[in-house]
Amino acid sequence: MATIKDVAKLAGVSPSTVSRTLSGNAPVDKRTKERVLKAIKALNYKPNILAKGLKEGRTKALGLVLPNITNPIFPLVARGVEDIARKEGYTVILCNTDEDKDIEIDYINKLKNRWVDGFIFATAGKDAKHILDLKEDGFPVVLLIRNIENKVDSVIIDSFKAAYRATTYLLGLGRKRIALVNGDESLSLYSERLEGYKKALADNNISIEESLILYEIQDMEGAYKAVKGLYNSGTKPDAIIATCDPKAYGAARAIKELGLSIPKDVALMGFDNLEMSAFMDPPITTISQPWYEMGATAIRRLLQLIEGDGKKPKVDMFDVDIIRRESTKISKGEI
């Protein structure tokens, strides 16, 4: 491939002049500029981004670190991040960690080697030292999902409040025995949801029944089995909150196979408002979280940090909505 020297030679100027016409960082005679541009075109010259990055100390790339892109909320986040990145001339490096701290650290070490100008973490592990260290090292960092004691810029929803509202909503519909299909509590978002659920029950003078809480449920299949197990062991909830929509789908399947009806026998709600949820039978009530918008917000903030707008860490808290659908409809026909 052609280098800046080739262009310079063809245009009869110095490499400096080629660089300057390209960057616009210094005045170049109009005539000269034209010759240079012609040469660039003729040779199909593309500047070597590595050399540029080495000199300038930045790459216009960023690392997007997330647990698993096949978990359906993350494509939305990734798309939000990438859309803005592309518009701003940035490039996104995709890193799946499976919430494994070692993989996360491996990726950090790799990308720290001048690969990227900054990081977005959409992971939620409790351990945060490596992320704080990264920030300490001077790397721009934005968290998506998680907040670390307001020490790092983050874009989040209030998981506690979301679960509190979901629970209160079901209580308001007259449901009393609400099961929670929760995820791995070593992830803050799940431990917070559990707390929100418990607090809502407590505030309504409903005692917490341990048998109604299903812990560490990972996915659709897991929720399906756990809910079947729940009924098989004789526990009969009149509502189920699944902490993500796929878990709600698994629960729905279990409920139907048990010959029960949603919402008549048991109301069901999920989290995330995946497009799919409106197409289920019945359509599933869910807590909507604006994942795409949160991704876009995270990268906008990251770009500010990269541009040097460091200041004090800012925590962006997004609101959630309850999307009411048939899976929680009450008998009188209201939703």
Place this chain on the structure above:
Amino acid sequence: MATIKDVAKLAGVSPSTVSRTLSGNAPVDKRTKERVLKAIKALNYKPNILAKGLKEGRTKALGLVLPNITNPIFPLVARGVEDIARKEGYTVILCNTDEDKDIEIDYINKLKNRWVDGFIFATAGKDAKHILDLKEDGFPVVLLIRNIENKVDSVIIDSFKAAYRATTYLLGLGRKRIALVNGDESLSLYSERLEGYKKALADNNISIEESLILYEIQDMEGAYKAVKGLYNSGTKPDAIIATCDPKAYGAARAIKELGLSIPKDVALMGFDNLEMSAFMDPPITTISQPWYEMGATAIRRLLQLIEGDGKKPKVDMFDVDIIRRESTKISKGEI
């Protein structure tokens, strides 16, 4: 951050020696090596990957170009690619194009500037000149989904055959009026599926009924509307093939809202075997395509190309399976 010079100074050696202990490309005295490693640790030295890449002419990064990561097959592909990439020390740059050729070309131009050692294209537009040019330029390229006249390495399934088999399968179940909910035919995989569908009908002496073919349906919502429209216009299929599972979900919803039963009134099948499909009501028969494995195969091939195993382009054709579920069950109780 510490540079190789800092390490050299601390260890009392030259930068060359530091480089050599790190690369292992030349012998270094055991004692010296120890001192160097100690210095590296003390300074927490990480080699600058840009400088390394500039010198060595490679980056160990690759571009993964796909239409839209929020389309649920692509996270599977991306995960297959990234898992292997990480194990081999490579890094993946995520590029969403929305099948927009201009965006695709923009990304190519950007990544060509020494960003990446190779490309995986999981796009399916008919136009391929820019990709052939890229290959011509000497960049390793692997196609997923699409084959360009056997000129470029590719990892694909036979879309024609898959649709042919799906159609034959439904005919074998006694269905005669099979509707096809197809996608944008400017993408080869959809035009091939249409051909497979038509050929299967022809081979079984069933005339093609234009009103049963729904063109350019994009997604769940689109399929929902199109299938409703189909019935509302008086056309009554006894089976529907949707060219991806989400479209099958949309179709399912429409069918139910019309008060019809699956599979009694109309059999339904999709493509892709998304996890979700087993959890639908009823579970949906689908053509399984091994997306994760195809992603993994594509990057393995790309790494071979990068290592210089150029030779002749190889086309890897994966087999599809029909995953039989209740949505096509015939009356006698068989599936």
Place this chain on the structure above:
DNA sequence: CTGAAAGCGCTTACAG
């Protein structure tokens, strides 16, 4: 086994 030097392809003070 080790070091000094050249060079990868850029950008940017410096000098004119």
Place this chain on the structure above:
DNA sequence: CTGAAAGCGCTTACAG
């Protein structure tokens, strides 16, 4: 407005 030179941080022939 323009060029020659230095330097970003590495690696690798070359010489010893």
